[in-house]
Amino acid sequence: MKANWWKYLGLILVLYSIVTGLVNPVPRIDILNESIRNLYFHVPMWFSMIVLLLLAFVFSIVYLAVGKRTYDNLAKELTNTAILLGMLGVLTGMLWAQFTWGFFWTNDPKLNGVAIGMLIYLGYYVLRQAIEDSEKSARVGAVFNIFAFPIFVVLIFILPRINDSLHPGNGGNPGFSSYDLDSRMRAVFYPAVLGWILIGGWIANLRWRMKNLEAEHEDN
Amino acid sequence: MKTIKALLLAFLVSVVPQVTQAQNTAMADELRSSGKIYVVVAVMTTIFLGIAIYLVVLDRRLRRLEKESKNKKA
Numbered sequence: 001m002k003a004n005w006w007k008y009l010g011l012i013l014v015l016y017s018i019v020t021g022l023v024n025p026v027p028r029i030d031i032l033n034e035s036i037r038n039l040y041f042h043v044p045m046w047f048s049m050i051v052l053l054l055l056a057f058v059f060s061i062v063y064l065a066v067g068k069r070t071y072d073n074l075a076k077e078l079t080n081t082a083i084l085l086g087m088l089g090v091l092t093g094m095l096w097a098q099f100t101w102g103f104f105w106t107n108d109p110k111l112n113g114v115a116i117g118m119l120i121y122l123g124y125y126v127l128r129q130a131i132e133d134s135e136k137s138a139r140v141g142a143v144f145n146i147f148a149f150p151i152f153v154v155l156i157f158i159l160p161r162i163n164d165s166l167h168p169g170n171g172g173n174p175g176f177s178s179y180d181l182d183s184r185m186r187a188v189f190y191p192a193v194l195g196w197i198l199i200g201g202w203i204a205n206l207r208w209r210m211k212n213l214e215a216e217h218e219d220n
Numbered sequence: 221m222k223t224i225k226a227l228l229l230a231f232l233v234s235v236v237p238q239v240t241q242a243q244n245t246a247m248a249d250e251l252r253s254s255g256k257i258y259v260v261v262a263v264m265t266t267i268f269l270g271i272a273i274y275l276v277v278l279d280r281r282l283r284r285l286e287k288e289s290k291n292k293k294a
Contacts, residue, residue: 007279011272018264022257028245202275209282216289 007205010198017044017192024188031100038096040188044196045089050153051197052082052204053121057149060142070212072138075145076128077207083121085200090114101166109163113155120148 021040029036056078063071093111094104105111124144131137160167251257 004279007275011275015265015268015272018268019261022261022264023252028247030245033246034248199275202279206275206278206282209286213282213285213289 006198007202010195010202013191013195014199015195017041017188017195020188021192024184026185027182035096035100038092039185040192042089042092042096043189044193045085045092046156047193048196048200049082049085049089050156052078052085052200053149053152055201055204056082056145060145063138063142064146069138069215070208072142073211073215074204074208075142077211078204079121079124079145080207081200081204083118083125084203085196086114086118086121090118097166106166108160108166110156110160110165110167113159117152117155120151124148 017040021037026034026036056075059071059075059078063069063075090111097106097111098104124141127144128137128141131140248257
């Protein structure tokens, strides 16, 4: 029970963000209109994803250093959950883009960067499936993950800032701060981000424990 | 029930005074003033609570399995 507080905190924060995200007033901005509320739901997917990927990166290193299988299981399940969140981020972003930028997919560097990044992580998935020896699969997977994460960060955080991007805060575009992301919006946005990070972590935690049980079962 | 009502009231009181400044940008003002927005809130809350309960149940079942496997080892 004691160790579970963060899971419930995640639920409460996201629930709070759903209610206040719909009810609280938001800045009146043309084109965005009410869709500015997507900030509370679409953007936290990415924050959660990147935190899980960072943890996967860390635990890949830990696995290579310590050699315990459970760390590899953790890195793998964190990555799996992060990919799910990334997919949701892409889908919700496409929907939002259609109604504000006019297209489901623009040649925005952030979009293309994320598409490449997702393919890299799908490559991780395929690679792990392809190697039958589980020890080898774990080690190669860990190395792949350690390389993938910095590339992903460059693709979605650095390149879009150098090039022109429609995303706020990129390519000379103003950040959401200038969109009057005032205290009212922050009061919803930050809890939403933290909540989704915790829930993403929880789902990864469930998958990890399941994986550990599976591994135990196979050993017996 | 009383605490829930009090919480709801406190919540409304904190939200309602922040009346948006009048601009010409089209917003769903009527959805809000008619209170129908709360229907959407209720639906989304229900869905999320359902998923939350599902996660909690999954977690408990996993814990039981973990205990069993620990006992087996011991």
